[in-house]
Amino acid sequence: MPAANLTAQFLDEIKKSDPPKKLMLFFDQEITGFILEWRATGGLSYYFRYPIGNRKMRMLKIAKERDISLSEARGQAYMLRREFLDGNEPTIKRALRNNAPLLKDFICKQYLPSAKVRKRSWRLDETALNYHFVxxxxxxxMDTITRAEMEAQLESLITDGFKPVSVNRYLITIKSVYSAAVRWQVLEAGKNPCTGISPFPTIARRERFLTQVEAKRLLDVLDSSPNWRVALSIKLILLTGARKREILDARWDYINLEARVLTLPNSKSGHPRHIALSDAALSLLDRLPREADVPWLFFNPKSKQPLNNLHPTWVNLRVQAGLPDLRIHDLRHSFASFLVNHGRSLYEVQGLLGHQSPRTTMRYAHLSSSRMVEAANLVGSIVSKDP
Incomplete structure (x- = not known):
């Protein structure tokens, strides 16, 4: 009894082949119990097989291949298996009435388990789905949700005050869910309610850089904050130019004190990234308490897991510093601006920020305009001299 990836291509190949001399069963590699039966007469049918009692199996016929699409048969097999795993007796009547999974079940049992393996940002997907769609x-x-309903839900988020850039990320997430359902043949492509929904127009993101005076004011607030774990994590972001999650997910074994680097094995670019540690950063690390069973630099003392939500504390800190419009990611931009304004090259900034492409770093080129004027003056002074 061969295993097979039951796809439209596989079915086409079967139909073009001569019928077998005796009955053959093809077991799907994705949904346990989902079977394609191929008879010597050439007839094809879908079944769901499940155990009953001791060493006994029952074959439940879903439909003939000519009467149902593969995606529908797959969806029904999924529902039958779910009934079986829930301890109920699988019935084809119920499966036919519910030929696609509930959205919450597909997200919980199929999409998120896959995302946890394939996406480092799966927690963001989980949050967006559980808050805005589930x-x-x-x-x-899944096949009963219409595009009009999905679009109305996204528009309601805009009405509730969510920024277009955030809602566009949520749209990308739910699109990924439905794309996965179609790709895994749980759902027909024509049942995707996200098809044709355009992202909301956004305003170009403004650039915010701290001045030296503002940076000093912020550091004073951080140093006096009673929530010292959050405060020190934010301070380290400013001192290194690292991304927020790079610091919050950092472990002690990532640090090489002799080389003065924090090495991240999996950065945003997909490559290892080395963050230089200044004297101020090393001094900050020296102040952090360590626990034998906790690998993280910054952790929740109750759960022993990395710090997660800095936003409530950050809002209070930035207001105390008189910087209500400052985002945590602006600290990374400020790190770059201090370097450029004090004569460091864009090549150095690229290395310190971990940009793979120099084009990304070019956003800071305008900050060095005074040095460009000096360079231009140099040419002017040369050509103005008498030969």
Whole structure:
């Protein structure tokens, strides 16, 4: 009884081949129990097989291949297997009525387990889905949600005050969910409610750089904060130019004190990244307490897991510093601006920020305009001299 990846291409190849001399069963590699039966007469049918009692199996016929699409048969097999795993007796009547999974079930049982393996940002997907889509559509079958309903939900988020750039990220996330369902043949492509939904127009992100006076004011607030773990993590972001999650997910074994670097094995670019540690950064690390069973630099003392949500504390800190419009990511921009304004090259900034392409670093080129004027004056003084 061969295993097979039951796809449209596989079915086409079967139909073009001569019928077998005796009955053959092809077991799907993705959904346990989902079977394609090929008879000597050439007939093809879908079945779901599951155990009953001791060493006994039952074959439940879903439909003939000519009467149902592969994606529908796969969806019904998924529902039958879910019934079996829930301890219920699988019935084809129920499966036919529910030929696509509930959105919450697909997200929880299929999409997120895959995202945890494939995406470092899976927690963001989990949060977006659980907050903005599961409460609204979670109890609905995936193929019953319409594009109009999905678009209305996204528009309601804009009305509730979410920024267009955030809602566009949520749109990308739910699109990924439905794309996965289609790719895994749990859902037909024509049942994707995200098809044709355009992202919301956004305003170009403003650039915010701290002045030296503002940076000093912020550091004073951080140094006096009672929430010292959060304060020190934010301070280290400013001192290194690292991204927020790079610091919050950093472990003690990533640090080489002799080489004065923090090495991140998996950075945003997908390559190892080396963050230089200044004297001020090393002094900060020396102040951090360590626990034998906790590998993280910054952790929640109760859960022993990395710090997660800095936002509530950060809002209070930036207001105390008189910087209500400052984002945590602006600290990374400020790190770059201090370097450029004090004569360091864009090549050095690129290395310190871990940019793979110099084009990304060019956003800071305008900060060195005074040095460009000096360079231009040099040419002017040369050509103005008498030969």
């Amino acid at each position: 409460p609204k559509f979670g109890q609905r079958r």
